[in-house]
Amino acid sequence: MDFLQPTSLSEALAMKAERPDATPIQGGTDLMVDINFDRARPSATIDLNRVPELMDIEHVGSDVWVGAGVPYLRIMRELQSDAPGLCMAARTVGSPQIRARGTLGGNLGTASPAGDTLPLLVAIGATAEVASSERGRREIPVRNFIIRPRHSALESDELIVRVRVPKARGPQQFGKVGQRNAMVISIASFGLAFDLDQRAVGTGIGSAGPVILDAPEANAHVAEVFSTEGLWDSAAPLPDGVAKRFGELVGQAASPIDDVRGTARYRRHALSVLAARSLKWAWNEHRETTKGTRA
Amino acid sequence: MTDVTSTDATTTPWTTIPSPNQPFAPAHPAQPHRGVPGGVGTSARRPDGIPKVKGEFAYSSDLWAEGMLHGATVRSPHPYARIVSIDTSVAKSMDGVRAVLVADDVPGAKVYGMEHDDQPVLAWDVVRYHGESVAIVAAEDPETARRAADAVVVSYQELDPIVDPEFAISGDAPELHEGTGNITRHVKIRHGEQDVSAPVVVTGRYEMGMQDQAFLGPESGMVLPGVDGGVDIFVATQWMHVDRGQVAKCLGLPEDQVRITLAGVGGAFGAREDLSMQVHASMLALHTNRPVRMVYSREESFFGHVHRHPAWMEYEHGATEEGDLVYVKVRVLLDGGAYTSSSTAVAGNAGRFSIGPYECPNATIDSIVAYTNNPPCGAMRGFGAVQVALGHEAQMDKLAAKLGMDPVDLRIRNAMSQGSVMPTGQVVHNPAPVRELLEAVRDAPHRELPVVGERDVIDIRQLPGGAANSTHGEDVRRGVGYGVGFKNVGFAEGFDDYSTARVTLSRGAEGPIVSVHHAASEVGQGLVTICMQIARTELPVGPAIVLPADTQVGSAGSSSASRQTYMTGGAVKQSCELVRSELLDRAAGHVGVARAGLRLADDGTIRNAADGILLDDVTELLSTPIEIEREFRHRETFPMDPERGQGDADVQFAFAAHRAVVDVDAGLGIVRVLDMATAQDVGKAMNPQQLEGQIEGGTSHGVGLALMEEIQVVGGKVRNPSFTDYLIPTVLDMPTVQMTIMELGDPEAPYGVRGVGEPPSISSTPAIAAAVRDATGVAITRVPIRPDDIVFGA
Known part of the structure; x- marks a missing residue:
């Protein structure tokens, strides 16, 4: 060599x-x-x-x-x-x-x-x-x-x-699921970024397809609900069901397989859970940080 | 003479070590140790400690000799196949290659084994598991050796592997070993009445995956060809004398031409009981007349040793309405893989310990181990008792739930105690503090473990998943679970179990020196330190040294079955006592007084009956050294009869209990073990710091088995032979461990000791499984618990 x-x-x-x-x-x-x-x-x-x-x-x-x-x-x-x-x-x-x-x-x-x-x-x-x-x-x-x-x-x-x-134009989250607390290759992972300027949501899905995937339908769903409900301006709490639906759409966007680290079924489920949680964390964080300025 | 005293019933002979662990200070030591610095009962510093921490300790993979060659092994990629041909011509012609050997080149017996000689040194005709050795290569450097191994062309005709042990023994499967019906052993235990009913019955099926010992020092060693045509082997192993017997047979040499010296061992846990590279490197060394070193890679190591038997267990417990066990019926099926290894003994243990440390008047136990085309399984810490503990403890919880009883109360109600009868009919003759252990873990303080709410996140690193940021408290549920288990110490079922120690007291340049020579393997457990402590205590006349372990002294038996402190410790103690006796004889003669009443005091002086100093320096008595070599045996054991499994099969029993506290992210199925409280009867805490290490280490093996450690085998093929995908707990997965250490001396054992290495690995796993059930309500029946099992409620 x-x-x-x-x-x-x-x-x-x-x-x-x-x-x-x-x-x-x-x-x-x-x-x-x-x-x-x-x-x-x-x-x-x-x-x-x-x-x-x-x-x-x-x-x-x-x-x-x-x-x-x-x-x-x-x-x-x-x-x-x-x-x-x-x-x-x-x-x-x-x-x-x-x-x-x-x-x-x-x-x-x-x-x-x-x-x-x-x-x-x-x-x-x-x-x-x-x-x-x-x-x-x-x-x-x-x-x-x-x-x-x-x-x-x-x-x-x-x-x-x-x-x-x-540079971040809104709250971001990343989470991964692995079978131990450190030194682990993810069974599934998920990235989320709000773009408050463009009033858009971006996603990225890891370990659940041959490449890194995104979830355009999930992104569009959130953007649409936020527009309809006026959340982009009000920073109001997430309406019921948005996070869950977002999670479902992220799960559907995945293309997982069974392998040595996990099953396809679990990966899809885990992504739904992780995406729903991430959306709540990100939005709550945004609401916390804007509370003072918007009051 | 013995200094074992009986337990004082008025005091509590145990101590609780809070978490984080604090220095051990037994409140009421059962057997006060003598006041010798670094003696028995002290946390004497281990001689290998600092070199290991600094990375300076020489492990077996660090060996080197002038002109040494490097070995490599050709392994089968198939779990079951006919070998049509092996073409070594290309490999042999490569630059730097010095030998390519196959089964025909094995000089002596072509098969070996610990219990049955059924495993080929190198396969011919057929391979029976993925990774089986087919050919070996020696070359001038490791890379060339590996490339030459790749260049050996083996033509296989693949056969349908038998991978389901139930099918293997069904009678419909072809036999992997002629005349066996693929049953390696069927242990039958029939205790009490066989046709008995009870008002309350619970049944369950439980499963355990294949755990690996996962030691960090891969199989490795070096062989030097001897001038006499023999070999000098330096290897990391657990039992040199049994290695020697097998190697000599396969090389066609007399045993005295096979000399083995223990090289630095990087962990064992059972995985070094069977041979790995010993015969292969010896063949290459004899063939080339050069030193040969073989070091397995991490991946190869997963194929280079046996694993823990996977198990499928069916239980039925019958009890009275009050919660007294009436009967237990158990069927345990173990997958032994392609060759016997120590499967028959594992099956014996799985049978004898299958109902747990409980009194039960009636039991029907069948423990069966099968041959399959899966990787061979054999010895691993806990040896059969680990598998069944998952079953009997899950059943006790299930029974408690059905009866509406507290699970600890139910266990205590049925707890074995001194005088209880095992399913084998054996009376438990030494202390069996099962109730006390359970009470200790139940009453252990709960660490301050805040339940984190969704809106109150302080530090995600404390939550399931940790920094992976998978929950901020959502779906996190707390659970508490208990487990208790036991197993035998030392070899069982009539095995002639002994150890040998040679102790020499001689005059060194600066005064008397005690040297201890034995063949017991220091595998990291701290035996060298223990032997030094014993020598200091029994012969406090000068520094004690432990010589390198080798076959120039008699067998010490294996560093397994939690037996070495008992057995080799006992041998050292016995030989030291005989040396001391001779020293006192010489003193009496030297001074010209009567022998009676003379003793060797802790300060190294010889005193008379009135405690007056007769001699303050024994050096002058040592113009010739005093040397004693003796074998030490424990009480005889007996076989179990083949039809009813009755017999006094065991020497000593060792018990431990655990309480696990876990947080489970029920949404993702991720578990975090927060705290383990454990209680263990150790007889005598010979070296408290090492003891704590054993308990924490065994607990970590249990955490790993409960949550992540599994060799995944699909269609006979190992899918995860790496530490990337075979997960073992990291420091961030390890809970705090709080210990209650009891010292209820066993009057038959040296210093009252009880083996300590294995019990913590038995009760920890079922405690965690119970805690996860408690947290989630999911009927966890299999370990390792997979996220799927929690999320989808397997």
Whole structure:
């Protein structure tokens, strides 16, 4: 195995163009497990830990650009107000050690439907900026990033550079269901984001389909009820039945299978429960924070 | 001589350790220990503690020798298949490959086993389980060895695997082992009347999944070819002498040419009783005349050892209206998998302990273990008693509910006590404080455990799911449940169970030294420390050292069945006493006084009957060392008769009870165990800190079994051979554990000890299952409890 160590993004992209077979490594929390289990024997790896451009967190207008090499721990510490849901998702990753090493770029690159940050990134409409030395940069919506399990939309000469995270325009929630209290791959996970400016709701569903799914009907249902009932302006309590219906629609949007971690039936059920709870948490939080200003 | 004193009935010989655990301070120790620093009864520091914490301890996977080769194993991807051909030519031709061996290359016996020689060293003709060894490879580096193993082409003709044990023994299934009907053993126990009825009857069916021991140090070891044509084996194992017998037979060598030294063991829990890489690495070492190391990967480790038997249990309890048990009928079916391992003994235990620590005049018990094409099952902490505890405790709760009784009261009403009769007819001759244990856990203080309401969230990390943020208190229900269980200590059913210790008192550069040599495996339980404590207590004349365990001394038996403190501890004590006696003989002769009345005091002086100092330094008596090697045996046990299962099969019984407090998110089926109160009779707390570790560790095994630990086998194939998908409790899943430790000495045991390792793993699981039932009202009949079972009310 060749071990390549670029010190700049342009050098890294040149190496990736020359060695399209090379697997990038950043935190190593996924790749090293695969190597250890003999599931991967990359012919070359590109160590991105010395590429400073990937470590930046930049605030530009209504977005935060999070470098692909930023570990979960930094996200939790630095993005609490701009991306609260992403922080919640980052907090659910593995253990303190894994959160210190694992990165947002890695979570995308592994392209697992169980990637903990991905449902929330889909819910908020985040995009991944990728680059090649030949064709320059392009943005891929996170919802389109995974093509099928462990396969992404990345071309063989491309690297993930950073993620455009729209700053929160309303309450966000992320939750996951696993059979123990830490260090667990989710049986199902769910991200929710209110966009109070656009008067819209975004969702993301993890571990319940070959890719990260969203629930457009559920989103539309909430937006419609909120418009009809005037909740966008009044911040009144959730009308009866909205959360439950939202949960049902999220459950229907899922496309789960039976596997070693859970059954399809349970996944659908868990997503309904989690979505209904998340909607209540998010809306109640919004009502708490706006109480003073609207009174 | 013995220093066991009977229990003083006027005091309570136990102590409660509140949570978080505080230093152990027995209020009324049953057997006051002598005042020797680091002696019996103290929390003497373990010599391997600091190296392990610092990552400096050498485990068996860290072994290294000049010129060493690395071994790898070719394993069957099928649960049941004919081997049509094995082509090793490509593997052999690879650079760096030094040997590729198959069944034909096994020099001696081609099968081995702990109870029956039925497991092939390397399979030929047929493979009977997923992961069975077919060929072995040695190469210059581990990666080449693995690649060469991949390059061995085995052509299989797949057969329909027999994966349902009920079908396996039905008579309709083909036999996996000729002449067995796929029944490894059928234990029948007929106690009292067989045709008896009762006014109150409850029935139930219960199921337990396949748990793994999940030790952290994978199977590993190194073999050096000896100049005499023999082998020197360094391996992590539980019983070197039984390994030696099997290895010698398979290598076609006399036993004295197979020398085994214990390497650093990273956990065992039963999984190292059977051979793993011992014969394979020896074959490769003899073939290449080079040292060979084999280290299983984590995935391979799941195929490299036996697991806990899955069980299907049918119970019927009959009782009077007042709640006295009249009869119990039990049928336990265990899946033993493809080979025997220790299945017959597990089935014996499952039968004998199937009704729990209760008095019942009539019992009809059938405990059956089947051969299937599932992974072989064998020894694991609790050994048969764990499975049935789920059943008998669920039944006691069910009976209590039917009678409208408190579940603890019902248990106490039927609790076994000293003098009770087992279903085997054996009288329980040592203390059996079942009532006291239940009272202790019932009366243990409840931790302050606020029920979190929906609007009053303080910290989600305290809730089911923790930081996964799956509930803020919605659907969270509190439940409390109880469990009590017991099992035997030491080997049973007439097995000649002994341990050997050689104790040498010699003159070192700075004075007398006591060295202890035995072959017992330190598997992390702290036996080395215990032996040092015993040597310090019995021979307080200088530092005590424990030599590396190896086969240059007699057998110590296995580090299993909660037996080593009793057995090897007993052997060390006995040999120390004989050394001490010889020392006093020499003192008498040296000074020219009568032997009678002389004793060795705690300060290392020899004193006369008037307590005057005869000699203040024994060094001068040691111009020649004093060395004693003796075997120590416990009381004889007897077989159970095959038709009625009657017989004094057991040596000693050990009891524990648990109370579990859980929060369940009933909406998602996620459980959080908040607190476990446990009570255990340990006879004598030899090393209180280690004892607490055993109790917490056993409880964690029980938490894992109750909630998450299961090897999922579908169609004979293991689906989750990794710690990503075989889940064991993390620190965030472990509840606080508050302990009541009782010291009711067993007069027959050294220092009054009772084995302590297994009981905590028996009663913890049923207590949690009961607590989940209490919280949700769902009839939990299977562990591990899956979220589906709670949500959909299985």
